Amino acid sequence: MNTEEIISLDNQTSIPALFRFRAQTLNNKVAMREKHFGIWRTFSWNQYYSSSVRIGKAMMALGLEPGQTVSILADPCKEWLFFDLAAQCIGCVSCGIYATDSAPQILHICEDSDTTLLIVENEEQLDKYLMVEERLPKIHTVVVLDSTGLADLDHPKVVMLEEFYQLGDEGDEGLESEWNRRIDNAEPNDTVILVYTSGTTGAPKGAMLSHRNIIFIAHAFHEFYPITAKDNSVVYLPLCHVTERLLSVFLPLARCSTINFIEGQDTAFENITEVSPTYFLGVPRIWEKMYSSIILRMKDATWVGRKALQISLSVGSKTADFEDKGLPVPAHVRLMQGAADFLVLNNIKVLLGLDHVRIGLTGAAPISPDLISWFRALGVPLYEAFGQTENVAFACGNHRGQVRLGTVGKPPPGVELKTAEDGELLIKGPLVFKGYYKQALKTDETIIDGWLYTGDIAEIDADGFVKIVDRKKDIIITSGGKNISPSEIENQLKFSPYVTDAVVIGDGRKYLTCLVMIDNETVSQFAQENNVPFSDFKSLCATAEVQSLIKSEIERINLSLAQVETLKKFRLINKQLTVEDDELTASMKLKRNIVNEKYADLINQMYS
């Protein structure tokens, strides 16, 4: 495809036009479900659209002009989408902010993105804004979605959601036609959303994505993972993350599927079981947690139960092997598969809420191939895909009949991939973003001659499957001069149910070591089973039994590693980390550089 080609979906070339078209044609079909006091309530495409119109009119009444930025600071909820699309429809740029971000981080994003209208979820988020209010003079209005506890607040800039709706309803007649005019005016190359990259190095940068980028990806995604109007998904990751935005906002727009909001992070797994989605994207951590929960349950099961699962999984992996290669499954295997499903596997899938999953995806972080094959044996079609903010979260993926474990699959039609001389993966196509907002220099470093420099070292095999080796800057060069990819080793470690995450260390050192974050739940259970007394997390980490448990896990992994890659020593991170800690990213990955800094003492112990 050359860049001149018009990319459209149902003859619509922009997201707002597509949204309007969907509302007209789908009417009362359910667009989303949200749980309210324990009962799932549905919202139709009509309600979706008319709410956005009301909000958009209010935004225009406040004088928002095309190109200005609207930021949303909230956990996923239906209003998030209403505001997101309203902003897009009136030609504004919509920008999401993590609800877990601190006031200084919010200040940076609002300042950098030139935000003029800020939407905050509740009192808690509002307070963060108020802490940095003076330094954000460009913000003229702040909308609060949930006004609980704010009845006595009198602030000239703050408006409650209900008042904001009214503002739109009471606006003058011309707003309705202005709304439609602005939708018609949207140019495919206009920036529609701004997504801030998590920024493990330096301050977050805002990636500008256009209508064209997104509509192209909607097509590309469909080539590999056909989603229909009958499909259901769960919204549980932050919507400011490009992956969740794609899956929960843009793909439903493109394919008319239904989304379901979880109540909160604590109930995510229960809600997933209730909804039983038909397509589901999990970050590796989610799949790891599901796997661990089953492994734990099986430890308490009877011998017969364990044996039954083992046999069923081996049948399942045979079936999966045929399917991966795109071959027909022989009759006798199908028969056994039927029995295994009926007796064992279906029950487990129901337990996890994965019984209806047609398309399971993993991405955003490396995952152990063993974990993928375990789920595939269980009968969950789990595919590993690869994407970044800069390419709308999707550049290549494994898909039905085209699965090669340990790779991130092939690119969809229209996407060109190649590797640079140093092995860096380069991407070309309509999926490549416009650039970083106000950062021409950084943009020029990232896009050269139309090729997007991903910062990932990759290998592309003869059949076109892409294998991601590691982040370019994460490659470890030992003092002996060996190049080692830490994430491969870390993934193997993470496959252990006792390990949540690990960081391999050894850049410029004589040998490799690692810091391990253990899984509180599984290791506590291990301690219980072996009568190891402990009180809190710290004392659990300190027990000799837990130390030797992790040691044996590491020794097991060392067997499969080359001599230079073996881990000589390890230390446990003896505090329980949460997203609010600096050490973890929003998707609960350990940040290598911060861990290296914060635990310098522990690291030095291993080299003295």
Add this chain to the structure above:
Amino acid sequence: MSESPLLQVRNIETFYGPVMAIRGISLDVHEGKIVSILGGNGAGKTTILKTICGALEPQKGTIVFSGQDITAWQPDKTAKQGMGHVPEGREVFPFLSVKENLEMGAYNRKGKNEIDDDLEMVFHYFPDLKNKINLQAVLLSGGQQQMLAIGRALMMRPEILLLDEPSLGLSPLLVSEIFDIIYRLNSEQGVTMLLVEQNAHMALKVSHTGYVIETGRVVFDGDRDTLLNNPDIQEFYLGKKQVIGREKRRWKQRKTWR
């Protein structure tokens, strides 16, 4: 603390039917100390005490009391062994007099003189009870009933006193009075105590060490000062506020217990 603890609990798990209320708890109580167990509603605090005294049987784990394995012993046996349990909600005998209630505490003991001495000791600490010596227990106020329950347990000369929420339903003034007496009983009489409390403020004032329980597991433990100085404990249990933002409001960080 090198000497072996008076009460040693190791990895106990207790179920109510299919519900696992205690998911592996280990704790130590040394002689002459007050140890408190803190936690919110339904954390499993009372269940721990009931499991220790034998009212509930643990599915797993061991309880060693003065060198003897008493796991799953019946309450009457643990009581004879020297465990005085002051149950939640007092549970005094309503239609017996104050004196009869106290005498019930000494049911297993012999030696009238010593019992009389102890009765005097109880009245020394709880002078209110002496004034109502012949009154039926049901006619006492909540605070007096609580005193009676503690007094009744003292009458058996326990090696350890298991106190289950002595502050329950009492006015702040009475709470501090009760805790004052608890403190004096420990410092003057050397009574070892395992204290279950929701009122963390009071409990930490008197105890030497503490364990924080959440959903049937220890999430934090340490001596008094460690607990008092921990920012999470201060915020979630002692109600200290981090002041940020508008009008001295504060937002909880998610609990982490590091």
